[in-house]
Amino acid sequence: MIDDLKINETLRERWYAKGYWTHDTIADIWQRAAVAHPDREYVCDDTGSRLTYGEVDDKAGRVAAWLIAEGIKAGDVVTLQFPTWAEFCIVYVAVLKVGGVVHPVPRNYNDVDLEYAMNLVGSRAYLSPTFSHNTDYEAQILSVRDAVPTLAAIAVLDKQAPSHSELPTFDDIYERFEPLREPVPVSADSVACILPTSGTTGKPKQSMLTHNNILFSERVFTRELGRTQGDVMFMPSPLNHATGFFHGLISPLLLGGRAVLQQDFRPREAIELMNAEGVTWSMSATPFIYDMLNALDAEDGLAFDTLRLFCCGGAPLPPALIERAARYGVLLCEIYGSTESCPHVFVPPEKCAEWNGAWSGVPFAGIEVKVIDEAGNEVPRGAQGEEISRGPHMFVGYLNERDRTDRALSDEGWFYSGDLCYMDEEGRIRINGRKKEVIIRGGENISAREIDDDLIGAPGLANSATIGMPDTRLGERICTFVVPSDPAAPPTQDGLIAYLRERHVAKRLWPERIEIIDEIPVTATGKVKRFILAQILKERMEAE
Known part of the structure; x- marks a missing residue:
């Protein structure tokens, strides 16, 4: 029995009283x-x-x-x-x-x-x-x-x-x-699901969510997006993610509706499947809709017959993508959240065209969002700070890792996202960076630190540091900066992958680009200055 849950009792009473939580x-x-x-x-x-x-x-x-x-x-x-x-x-x-x-x-x-x-x-x-x-x-x-x-x-x-x-x-x-x-x-307050989530260090954390967390989240999600029993959800995302499981299957359950799943995403086949099944909405990472729009552009006569709303998570939506989708009759709706706080900010469908990618959104009803400085104080509107959130949707801790739980989730119920943003006078936020060392590749969070740890001991490698490499389709790919032990014989990408394969490191953690560097830039306390590596990568890519 899992019983080490972190739920603020005052908030619990408030959420039951408001009907956000039920039995x-x-x-x-x-x-x-x-x-x-x-x-x-x-x-x-x-x-x-x-x-x-x-x-x-x-x-x-x-x-x-x-x-x-x-x-x-x-x-x-x-x-x-x-x-x-x-x-x-x-x-x-x-x-x-x-x-x-x-x-x-x-x-x-x-x-x-x-x-x-x-x-x-x-x-x-x-x-x-x-x-x-x-x-x-x-x-x-x-x-x-x-x-x-x-x-x-x-x-x-x-x-x-x-x-x-x-x-x-x-x-x-x-x-x-x-x-x-x-x-x-x-009990509705007992854990219903544990989802693995990549953190900034080490192995994946195991996020615990209760029945009430999930049910509130999907009720507010479907209600504020205007979904009904007649809507048909298309889900190509993995079912071990909150997107695939909760949005893909629990949302249709609450509506008494239907879900259509695709085992391996292929854009043209996805469009044909959605048309055949009368799909009206979907929720996935940006690369899915990006690839489908490319397929539509490439083939005359191919169209979305019934799809009208596509919710995107994992990265901010560029205006050009929103405008491309609109030409095919689809509203692109940005959704922001994480496994722990899933989801909590969205662009209302009626605002998608007007805001046109300028904002990540506003909180769903019943959810609070603040922007704070390093000392934990709220910053003025328009100033950058860390995004934190609180609400009935919030996870109740990482299983068997109370220290990590306490660092991420305050006693007052606030989850510290590690993401940087600013908020305007209307309560709209714009995510514009992140404090934590996570690469978001196609909507999946990948720990840069974990990749570096896995490479320790690789032949010819003295040191390494991994960052996200900008990618039009996936948002980011994995780029590892490598300091060779012998500059005359630097390690190759194939050699490092062979080392990782021998150690049974999953393919999703393999570097997709290697950059040789004389020394990894670090702070006085030894933390990698990844922003400097990002600038070096940008310059090298532009030179290409």
Whole structure:
């Protein structure tokens, strides 16, 4: 049972009094939806899977019954490792039915990542496909099973390949178990989901969000964006992110609507899929809409038939992109937030054209935002400072890392984003930089420090420092400045990648550009002056 949660009691009482929080869990909301419209389609994907609310409920109920038979109890953590498939809905609902905690991890986590993450959260069960995308998930979990002492149950979905071990498959479970009819009761203030999030140092933190956090967040998100039951959500983002899971699947659930998933994003196929399924809105990182607009520009007759609203997170929206989308009948709406504070600022749809990328947005109803200086005092309007936020959506801490929780989340409920911004007299903010050393690549936060740590010991490398390299499509790519131990034989990109591959470092952490430098610029206390590296990179790229 996870109980080290950081929730301010005064705020808790206020949010219940205002109706921001209720006693409903996500499982309660699901149960009502499944009873109200069992034959309505809830989710489909581009692999051919289609599931109604009733079908998800039946299969999830059977998996839930199996989890209980395996000893999984309320409060236990269940790790899910899935592509962007409709079947993810079966497993997340099953976990919530038993009062468990959903712990979705990236589909590209390798054995080292998986062992670390599952031990950190104390996983009691693990659910995945047998095989997908050249990854043998079954072999991978079996290779680390004995290294995760809390792990009590494993099951695999044989959607694309048969099981090659004695592990139970979902088809076995569907045949052997009758559905659990009523969800196991838990508090709406208990943790519903743990999402990995990259920080500025070391390994990913595990952000804890309660049922109330998630439900408030998605209710205000759908309401202020004017969404209804008739809207159809397109989601190409990974389901281990708040964007993919919460916006992609919980938002449609609250509306009684539909979600359309794409396993591997390809822009032309995405447009065709959205048109075929009547998609009206989406939420993803900027590169997704950038690529689709390029596909539209390249092919006469290709168009968005039904898409009208595309919400973008991960980076500020350039005006030129907003204007391009408008020519195809789509409003681009900037959304700002993080896994911990997700989301909390947005550009209202009716203001998208007028503000035209000048502002990151205003807080959603019920959420507070301030801009502060280094001493924690609010700065005057128009002055730059750090963005902090507070509200019923706010995460309740990093699992088993109270020190990191206390640094990020104050006793009064304020989350310190590390992002720099300014606010005008109307309460609009503009994010214009960040204090923390994070590279935002295609909407995914990548720790620059983690990349540098992984490179320690690489042949021919005396020192390194990684920064974000500007990229039109992804926002940023990974650029590592390298100090060679022998200037006559500097390390190459291929050599460094070979070293990282041998150490089982995930591909998402491999440098995409190497810059040789004589010395890494640092402060008097040894902190890397990454702004100087950014200026050097800019000059070198311009010279090219």
